[in-house]
Amino acid sequence: MTELLDLDEGLDPLGDLDSGDSQTATKNRAKVGSARPSSLLYTYGPGATMDLPSFTIMPAGLDTWEKIWARRGSVPTVPAPRLLDAVKVHLGPQVSELRPFPWAPKPTSHSKEGDDLGVPARVFPQWLRCTNCDMLAPLTRYAYRNTNPYRPDQARFEHEKCPGRKGKISKKPMPAVPARYLLACPDGHLDEFPYDWWVHEGAQCTEANIPSLAMHDQALGKGASATIECRACGLKRPMNQAQGEAGAAKIPRCRGRHPHLGLFDKDGCPNATKLMLLGASNLWFPATLSIIVMPEATAKTHETIAAELLKVVGQKRVEKYGNNLEKWREYLDEEESPLFDLPDDELAAAIAHLLEPPPSEEELAEQRRNFDPVSLLVPEWNFLQRDPLGKLHKADEQSGLVLSPPEGGIHPDLVDRHVTRVMAIDKLRKVNAVLGFTRIDEMERANDIGQRLVRLTRSGHPTWTVATEDRGEGIYLQLDEEEVATWEAKIESTDLWEAHRAAHERNFNARFSDTAKDVGPETRFRPARYWLIHTLAHVLIREMAMYAGYSAASLSERIYAWKENKEENRPAAAGLLIVTTASDSDGTLGGLVQLSSRVNLERAMSRALERALRCSSDPVCAHRTPKEPEEFLHGAACHTCAMASETSCERANRFLDRRFLVDLPGSVGLGFFS
Incomplete structure (x- = not known):
């Protein structure tokens, strides 16, 4: 996925690509890097900071993408009506389509195909530090270099005639790197750190109108360790004074800036700001929805x-x-x-x-409040209850779904473990759509999506949003509902379950945003069957990765686990889907489908449950039960035995406990498979 560079406030995302073959070797080019569509969706979407080898950029809002699509006669779309309807609930009824990232594959490395496409981006932050003389200044004080059309990774900013720390002029330009401090607020605003204001403690420099600044940073990677110096008046101030609760009172309040849109909120922002380091994990949380078509x-x-x-x-x-x-x-x-x-x-x-007539803002807010993510899973669950029409059932062309039952039926040992349905998903299509993003609190933590979700367009009413289309394979496994319901009733009357419930309430109250305190913790707590199936999915992913030919990080889960809801006419569910998908291939290697066979699946599940009996951290892991004031959302589960990578788990390794799978010492009688 080509990234395009912005060097001015006008944000011309096409840059000097318009000159085509007439470009000379000395002309700066617009392309500055590349990324996979999946990373642009989950890690580096609009509003996120993306580290390139020499500086950092921020993908721009969707308004600017229109200039990219205008170069093509038609705009491609991603067909997924069910997902589009869910997107409309959050972004409004004016959303008419889902579009892929503006990218086209190249037949050869020197091909011109796709040169007119790319994701527009801004340089952010725009304060840079010279690595040779420590000069701290906006990027306009530095020279931009990007001359090799086949090496966009060499794009960089340089300090020409750098005097160095000893005043000796350098014969060659010195590289500059981003100044790594930012200010963020809970409503998603992000701003440059005001270094001039900081070093002078809110006053003006007494010696110069535009003083020269320096950033001295001798202990990289240890928090706010830098010191800012004004070279005009000699004042110095360490950045660690801006950290913590004491530092929060010393930094300016939020200005309401959205750098990905190039604007400030017209009504400003009443929030206090928080010092953030460039690349911090809580700087950008994507809000996405996904379906299996x-x-x-x-x-x-x-x-x-x-x-x-x-x-x-x-x-x-x-x-x-x-x-x-x-x-x-x-x-x-x-x-x-x-x-x-x-x-x-x-x-x-x-x-x-x-x-x-269009729905009112109150009606839209009510739709968002009543939206249940389970509604996206119910059609998938309902279809997977159907028996295939033959040995290899191709559902239809548009969905791309191909599934088949195991040859010879389900293994008797799996039947004894209350497995009632197994299906090989030979081919599937997964579509993921972007709603927006949050900062500081992830979307699930904020829970007030109408207020906290940062918009992707200037107007806040996009007519389309970005989606990716992944294809792959998987295994579907379903447990006996009657057995699960009986086990669940027993578990939810135990002291262990009450300890998990209490820990979840403490966690909720401690970590949810202030604006979400009116939400009941019980609405976010998962039933016991979810803990069971979620933990089973994790141990299966770890086991299947040893035989399927994929890394554990490339396998992901989709959990169908909810109680019956008579009001919505929704039957109970107890199943899981383990899939591997890729955005640039039609189907994958077939390793998961092979594991779905009668014998292979029984062996994989038996070994997974056997491994769940032991953990190298036992007995500490096996006996882990949250007690006040502890608020962790897992029991007998750790990175050694049951936790998975963030790319695999839909719940960030929450709601896991091996005791719900198998009997562990001190908790006999709790394991579903015991």
């Missing part, structure tokens, strides 16, 4: 058809044509739109949806 979910709804109609005819014609179906047909025929072939009843229903 199922056949019945590929059918277009009235809402999605209405969105396509609006895109074709525009809002003015919607008001002009009203309910006049003949005028709609006439215009669609002139435009040669495929929507012309829709039956009258479907077209009329979509038009009626377009003519409905």
Whole structure:
């Protein structure tokens, strides 16, 4: 995924690419790096800071991406109506489509294909420090170098005629690196640290209007260890004074800046700021939704058809044509739109949806509050309850789903362990969409998505959002509902379960944002069956990685574990899907599908449960139970025995306990598989 460079406030994302072959070797180029689509979705999306070899950039908001797509005759979309409907709940009904990242594969390394595409980005932070003389200054004081079209990793900022620390002018330019301090607030604003203001303690320099600053940093990697010096008046001030609760009172309040959008909130921001280090893990948390595309979910709804109609005819014609179906047909025929072939009843229903008054902000907020992420899993669970039509069942072309039962049925030993359904997912398509992001608190912690979710566009009402399309394979495994319900009722009456519940409440109250205190902790606590199936998924991932040909980090889980909800007519679920997906391949190696066979799966599950009996950290791990004031959200589970990488786990290694899988010393009778 090509990154493009911005060196001015206008943010021309195409840079000097417009000059094409006429570029000379001395001209600066716009391309500065690359990243995989998955990393741009989960790690380096709009508003995040992305480290390049010599400086740091920030992918820009979606408004700027329109300039990229304008270079192409048409804009590709990612078909996923069910996911699009869920995105509309959070971002508004005006969202009409999901788009991939602006990227195209190159047939050869020297090919020009895709040179007109890329993700626009800004240089951020824009305060740099010379590595030779410690000069601290905005990037306008440095020279930009990026001359090799095939080595964008060599893009850099340099200090020309650097005097060094001893005043001797250097014969060659010295590299500059980003100054690594930032200010962030809980509402997602991010700003440069005001070094001039800091060293002069909010006053003006007595010797110069624009003083020369220096950053002396001798202990890299040890927090705020630098000292800022004004070379004009000689004042010095260490950065560690800005840390902690005492330091919070010394730094300025938030200015409401969104650097990825190039703007400040017009109403400002009342929040206090927090000192952040560049690259801190809590600087950017993505808010995403994902689905496994199922056949019945590929059918277009009235809402999605209405969105396509609006895109074709525009809002003015919607008001002009009203309910006049003949005028709609006439215009669609002139435009040669495929929507012309829709039956009258479907077209009329979509038009009626377009003519409905838009929901109010209160109605949208209510939709967001009532949104249940489980609703994205229910269609997948329902489809996986169906028996395949044959040995290899290809569901349909659009979903890309291909599944098959194990040859010879389920192994008797798995049946004895209450496994009722096994399915090999030979091919699947997973679609992931970006909603926005949060800072300091991840989205689940904030829980007030309407207020805390940082917008991706200047208006806050995007008409599209970014999505990735992954393809891969997997194994589906389902447990007997009656046995799970009986076990669950027993577990939820134990002292261990009460200890987990109390720890979760303490954790919730201690770590959730102040604006989310009206949310009940019990709404985020997972039932015992979730702990069971989640822990089983982790031990299976660790075991399957030894035989499937994939690393454990490339395997991920999808947990279907909820109690019956009669109000929503939703039956109970107890199953798991272990998948491996990739954005740049159609299907994968087949290692997981091979493990789903009758004998292989029984062996993998038996060994996984056997390994769960022991941990090198036992007996400490086996007896771990949270007690006040402890608030950890796992029991007998650690990185040695049951925890997985962050790419594998959907719950950040929370809600795990080996005692719910197998009987461990001191907790006999709790294990489902014992």
